[in-house]
Amino acid sequence: MGGGHGHTHVLFVHHDSGVHRLAPQCKVVATVLFVFAVVATPREAFWAFAVDAVILLIVALAARVSLRRWARRCLVEVPFLLFAVFLPFVGTAPYVQVGPLLLSEPGLWGAWNIAVKGTLGVAASALLTATTTVPDLLRALERLRVPAALVAIATFMIRYGEVLAADLARMRIARVSRGDDPRWLWQVRGLAQTAGALFVRSYERGERVYVAMLARGYGFGPVARAGQQAPRRSWARALSVPAAAAVVCAAALTVG
Amino acid sequence: MSGPAGTLQVRELAFAYPDGRQALFGVNLDVAAGERVAILGPNGAGKTTLVLHLNGTLTAGAGSVTVDGLTVGKPTLREIRRRVGIVFQDPDDQLFMPTVRDDVAFGPINLGYRDAELAARVDRALALTGMSGAADRAPHHLSFGQRRRVAASTVLSMDPSILVLDEPSSNLDPVARREFADIVLSLGLTTLIVTHDLLYALQLCPRSVIMDGGRIVADGPTEQILGDAELLAAHRLELPYGYVLP
Numbered sequence: 001m002g003g004g005h006g007h008t009h010v011l012f013v014h015h016d017s018g019v020h021r022l023a024p025q026c027k028v029v030a031t032v033l034f035v036f037a038v039v040a041t042p043r044e045a046f047w048a049f050a051v052d053a054v055i056l057l058i059v060a061l062a063a064r065v066s067l068r069r070w071a072r073r074c075l076v077e078v079p080f081l082l083f084a085v086f087l088p089f090v091g092t093a094p095y096v097q098v099g100p101l102l103l104s105e106p107g108l109w110g111a112w113n114i115a116v117k118g119t120l121g122v123a124a125s126a127l128l129t130a131t132t133t134v135p136d137l138l139r140a141l142e143r144l145r146v147p148a149a150l151v152a153i154a155t156f157m158i159r160y161g162e163v164l165a166a167d168l169a170r171m172r173i174a175r176v177s178r179g180d181d182p183r184w185l186w187q188v189r190g191l192a193q194t195a196g197a198l199f200v201r202s203y204e205r206g207e208r209v210y211v212a213m214l215a216r217g218y219g220f221g222p223v224a225r226a227g228q229q230a231p232r233r234s235w236a237r238a239l240s241v242p243a244a245a246a247v248v249c250a251a252a253l254t255v256g
Numbered sequence: 257m258s259g260p261a262g263t264l265q266v267r268e269l270a271f272a273y274p275d276g277r278q279a280l281f282g283v284n285l286d287v288a289a290g291e292r293v294a295i296l297g298p299n300g301a302g303k304t305t306l307v308l309h310l311n312g313t314l315t316a317g318a319g320s321v322t323v324d325g326l327t328v329g330k331p332t333l334r335e336i337r338r339r340v341g342i343v344f345q346d347p348d349d350q351l352f353m354p355t356v357r358d359d360v361a362f363g364p365i366n367l368g369y370r371d372a373e374l375a376a377r378v379d380r381a382l383a384l385t386g387m388s389g390a391a392d393r394a395p396h397h398l399s400f401g402q403r404r405r406v407a408a409s410t411v412l413s414m415d416p417s418i419l420v421l422d423e424p425s426s427n428l429d430p431v432a433r434r435e436f437a438d439i440v441l442s443l444g445l446t447t448l449i450v451t452h453d454l455l456y457a458l459q460l461c462p463r464s465v466i467m468d469g470g471r472i473v474a475d476g477p478t479e480q481i482l483g484d485a486e487l488l489a490a491h492r493l494e495l496p497y498g499y500v501l502p
Contacts, residue, residue, distance in 0.1 A: 134354055135354035135355050135358065135394075138354055155352070155353065155354060156352060158354060159351075159352050159353065159354060159395070159396070160352070162396045163348050163396065166396075205348075205349060208344065208346070208349040209349050209350075209352055211308070211313055211344075211349075212342075212344050212349050212350045212352075213352070213362075214313055214337070215311050215313060215337060215340075215341075215342045215344075215411075216337065216362055216363035216366060216410065216411065216414065217334060217337045217338060217363055217366035217367055217414065218362075218366055219366075220333070220334040220337070220366055220367075
């Protein structure tokens with residue numbers, strides 16, 4: 001039971017702003033194009049990445065997203081950055097002496113490249129999710145002609161992720177209530193069996209969900225929903241962001 | 257070839273699951289338009305199997321099911337699923353879309369409705385269960401009672417002539433239970449209620465049938481059936497402790 005209160009939207013920030021009101025498909029396309037423009041920018045052009053960061057900052061301010069919250073969202077990137085940290089140590093010659101460490105120069109460039117482009121990409125997607133609700137994101141994918149099966153899988157994952165998490169939490173509480181307190185590897189039996197039971201339950205739920213869908217005429221009608229066209233203005237405003245990044249990228253490629 | 261809306265005939269319905277276990281042994285049931293009938297019976301009596309035949313999810317091994325004069329079968333399946341609305345026991349099985357509005361729209365979209373007509377159906381179905389205010393919320397943020405009401409809206413939006421409720425009172429607190437009963441009564445649809453909850457049957461259904469061992473073993477006015485203690489005991493049914501029929 002327990003409808004679950006207090007976790008209404010994990011990522012979305014409730015505000016009303018010009019950025020929030022843009023059609024979601026425009027924002028998805030703008031985000032993807034922005035990331036492409038950033039990735040295409042040569043890594044030696046430090047100034048270009050600074051300009052890209054300022055562009056995102058302007059969008060964040062326009063969307064009234066709290067900078068601290070935005071920064072916290074970006075922390076999901078940290079595990080991926082750990083990989084980049086290794087590069088200067090395992091890279092090839094030439095080497096440079098940095099304090100007591102002898103670091104590979106191509107490795108340093110590689111690490112910088114991953115770190116700066118990754119961070120800008122994560123920051124852009126964090127802005128997208130902060131200004132667009134999950135249902136809107138799914139609808140955007142639908143309107144962008146992403147295959148219906150893929151959108152359906154994403155929809156199910158989001159909807160039943162919460163149900164599964166609640167199931168898992170209940171099973172854990174029931175286990176712990178009976179004195180299970182796994183701390184060591186040889187005590188994982190209960191946990192493993194929980195995972196097994198959860199798998200079987202989910203499989204059975206999947207079948208029940210499908211029967212309930214069939215009962216409402218699934219498979220007879222066209223699955224796709226009539227797409228709602230986004231107004232031109234929405235496209236123009238959303239695409240101005242990747243356009244600016246593209247200009248920066250082009251300038252960096254020519255100026256160097 | 258269609259009969260009056262809201263009629264159901266089940267004739268000599270028999271069914272065995274692929275593993276060979278026979279669940280129904282010749283079920284006969286007639287339900288008139290506007291009637292509310294409770295299907296009572298112990299676990300494993302075949303109640304759910306019967307329900308899944310009513311909209312053609314399971315295909316009869318022998319016998320037939322007829323809804324509004326249409327015999328359930330491949331050619332009529334689409335129309336049958338519009339006419340027979342099943343509300344399943346666990347709303348989490350039924351509600352799978354990101355928002356309540358999307359979920360209530362799922363059935364009508366499958367039927368080909370779009371735009372204004374679709375929106376009108378969704379609004380009406382939500383209004384019928386008093387859930388209009390929750391249209392843009394996510395199903396998993398609603399209480400259990402609210403989710404059950406939304407689950408009912410998801411079939412009401414298809415404008416069914418027969419409503420089938422599987423254990424509608426399970427997991428509901430007393431107020432939610434009464435609210436849901438009020439909704440069922442206000443709809444005035446032909447309604448089949450599958451339940452163990454004998455008092456809910458008494459409250460909602462003038463007529464009850466008892467299923468046991470894949471057959472219908474009793475059929476009559478609910479008060480009369482619940483008054484027959486021997487009959488109930490023979491089929492693993494009993495009234496709650498201390499309850500005396502009015």
